[in-house]
Amino acid sequence: MGRPREYCGLFGVFDCDDAVEKVYLGLYSLQHRGEESAGIASSDGTRIIHHRGPGLVNDAFTPQILKGLKNPHAIGHVRYSTFGPSNIDNAQPLVVRYSKGEVAIAHNGQLLDAGTLREDYEVHGSIFHTTSDTEVIVHLMAKPSHVEKPNLSHVLNHLRGAFSLLFLTNDEMVGVRDPNGFRPLLLGKVNNSYVMASETCALDQIGAEYIRDVKPGEVIYVNKDGLKSEIYCSPRRIRPSYCIFELIYFSRPDSKVFGESVHLFRKRLGMKLAEELPVDADIVIAVPDGGNSAALGYSLASGIPLDYGFIRNHYVGRTFTQPQQRGRHQRVELKLNAVSEVVEGKKVVVVDDSIVRGTTSRSRLGLLRKAGAREIHVRISCPPHRFPCYYGIDFQIKDELIAANYTLEEIEKFLDVESLGYLSAEGLLSCTSSPRNFCTACFTGDYPVPSEASGKKISKREIKGRKSVTV
Numbered sequence: 303m304g305r306p307r308e309y310c311g312l313f314g315v316f317d318c319d320d321a322v323e324k325v326y327l328g329l330y331s332l333q334h335r336g337e338e339s340a341g342i343a344s345s346d347g348t349r350i351i352h353h354r355g356p357g358l359v360n361d362a363f364t365p366q367i368l369k370g371l372k373n374p375h376a377i378g379h380v381r382y383s384t385f386g387p388s389n390i391d392n393a394q395p396l397v398v399r400y401s402k403g404e405v406a407i408a409h410n411g412q413l414l415d416a417g418t419l420r421e422d423y424e425v426h427g428s429i430f431h432t433t434s435d436t437e438v439i440v441h442l443m444a445k446p447s448h449v450e451k452p453n454l455s456h457v458l459n460h461l462r463g464a465f466s467l468l469f470l471t472n473d474e475m476v477g478v479r480d481p482n483g484f485r486p487l488l489l490g491k492v493n494n495s496y497v498m499a500s501e502t503c504a505l506d507q508i509g510a511e512y513i514r515d516v517k518p519g520e521v522i523y524v525n526k527d528g529l530k531s532e533i534y535c536s537p538r539r540i541r542p543s544y545c546i547f548e549l550i551y552f553s554r555p556d557s558k559v560f561g562e563s564v565h566l567f568r569k570r571l572g573m574k575l576a577e578e579l580p581v582d583a584d585i586v587i588a589v590p591d592g593g594n595s596a597a598l599g600y601s602l603a604s605g606i607p608l609d610y611g612f613i614r615n616h617y618v619g620r621t622f623t624q625p626q627q628r629g630r631h632q633r634v635e636l637k638l639n640a641v642s643e644v645v646e647g648k649k650v651v652v653v654d655d656s657i658v659r660g661t662t663s664r665s666r667l668g669l670l671r672k673a674g675a676r677e678i679h680v681r682i683s684c685p686p687h688r689f690p691c692y693y694g695i696d697f698q699i700k701d702e703l704i705a706a707n708y709t710l711e712e713i714e715k716f717l718d719v720e721s722l723g724y725l726s727a728e729g730l731l732s733c734t735s736s737p738r739n740f741c742t743a744c745f746t747g748d749y750p751v752p753s754e755a756s757g758k759k760i761s762k763r764e765i766k767g768r769k770s771v772t773v
C-alpha cells in the first residue's frame with residue numbers, strides 16, 4: 303500500500319437537547335479522519351452511557367441506538383489506529399469508572415512513551431483492557447497521587463507526544479491540546495451550547511459558530527457554570543508545532559485548520575509548485591480528491607489548462623480500508639478511472655498531495671499510461687517523506703518510505719514517469735502565515751519532541767503495538 307492514514311476525529315457538545323444527534327452529524331463530517339470505528343458517550347448529569355461500533359459512522363449507529371443514547375452532554379470519536387491493532391476494544395470513547403467517578407475519553411494523536419508507561423504499570427499490577435495508548439491516560443488518572451490533585455493538569459503534565467483530548471464526566475466536558483498543538487482542536491458554540499471539534503467543517507455541519515482554537519498547552523472545562531480555561535504546563539514547554547500534513551493532506555478542504563483555509567493553502571502550494579518546477583505540458587490534472595486544490599493552483603500559475611484526467615468513483619470506500627494488500631490494489635483500480643479522451647497523446651502534469659510508499663501512485667499513474675498519455679510529469683505538493691512520524695500518522699517505519707530509500711531517478715523509474723518533482727520545504731513553509739509554528743519532521747527529520755524512536759531505544763511493546771504496512 304498506500305496512502306497515509308488519518309488518525310482520529312473528535313466532536314463534543316455540552317448542554318444541548320439534541321447533543322447526541324449533533325455529535326452524530328459532527329462525526330459524519332469528520333469521517334475522513336477515521337473509518338475503522340465510531341463511538342459516542344453521553345451523560346444526563348448522573349451517569350455515562352455509550353455505544354461504539356466498527357466501520358463508518360453510518361454503520362456504527364442506527365436511529366434506535368442514537369435514541370437510546372439521548373442525553374444533553376455527549377462526546378464522539380472516529381478512529382483510525384496508529385497504536386494498537388484495529389479492534390472494537392480499542393474503539394473510543396473509552397469509558398471507565400475509577401475512584402473519582404465515571405469518565406469517557408476520546409483521543410486524537412499518539413503518546414510518545416505509551417509503551418514504556420504501559421510496561422511500568424503492568425509490572426506494578428495494572429490490568430489493561432485495550433492495546434491503545436489512550437488507556438495509559440486512564441491509568442495515570444487513577445494513580446492515587448494524581449486522584450488527590452484538584453484537576454487534570456497534574457496528569458496532563460505527565461503526557462508526552464501528540465494529544466488532542468476530549469473528556470466527558472457526568473457533569474463536565476473537557477478539551478485538551480498538547481503543548482505543541484500537533485493535532486487540531488477547536489471551540490465553537492451552537493445556540494448557548496459549547497462545542498469542541500477537530501475541524502471547522504464539523505461545526506458548519508451543525509450550524510455552530512467557530513469561536514477559537516484550543517491553544518497548545520490549554521485545558522478548557524465546560525460545565526453548568528460556563529467555560530473555564532487554563533494553561534496546564536509551564537510556558538517553556540509550549541512550542542507550537544502544528545502538523546503541516548493536516549493542511550497538505552488530512553483535513554477537509556472546506557475546513558479552516560490552524561488558522562488557514564485548507565483549500566486556499568493547497569492552492570498556494572500548487573502555485574508555488576508551478577514556480578519551482580515548471581513543465582512544458584498540454585494539460586494539468588489532479589489525482590482526486592487530495593490533489594484537486596493544488597492542481598488548480600498549478601494551472602492558474604502556469605497558464606496550462608486544468609482538466610479532469612481521472613474520475614473518481616465515490617461509491618468505493620477509501621483505498622486503505624481493506625486490510626489485505628490484494629484488496630487495496632483492486633480498490634485503487636475501482637476507485638479511479640483515467641479519461642482517455644482527455645489524456646490520450648498529451649503531455650500531462652499530474653498533481654498529487656504526497657507519495658509516501660509509492661505503490662498506490664504507481665497503480666494510478668499506470669492507469670494514465672494505459673489511457674494513452676504521451677508524457678507523464680508528476681508534481682507533488684510537499685517535500686519527499688524521508689522520516690517517520692511519531693505524532694499520530696501511520697508512517698512510522700523508515701523502510702516503508704519510498705523517498706527515504708530510493709533516489710529521485712529510481713522513484714521516477716518505479717512510477718514509470720518522464721519526470722517527478724517535489725515542492726521544497728522552504729516553498730511549503732512560505733505558503734503558511736506562520737512558518738515557525740509548524741512541524742515538518744517527516745520531511746526534515748527535525749523532531750519538535752524527541753522520542754525514543756527518533757533517537758533512543760524503542761521498547762519492544764511499542765514496536766509490537768505499531769501497525770506494519772507492507773508496500
Ligand code: SF4
Pocket residue numbers: 484544545546547548690691692693694695741742743744745
Ligand atoms: S512528522 Fe509530519 S505527519 Fe507527523 S506531525 Fe510532523 S508534519 Fe505531521
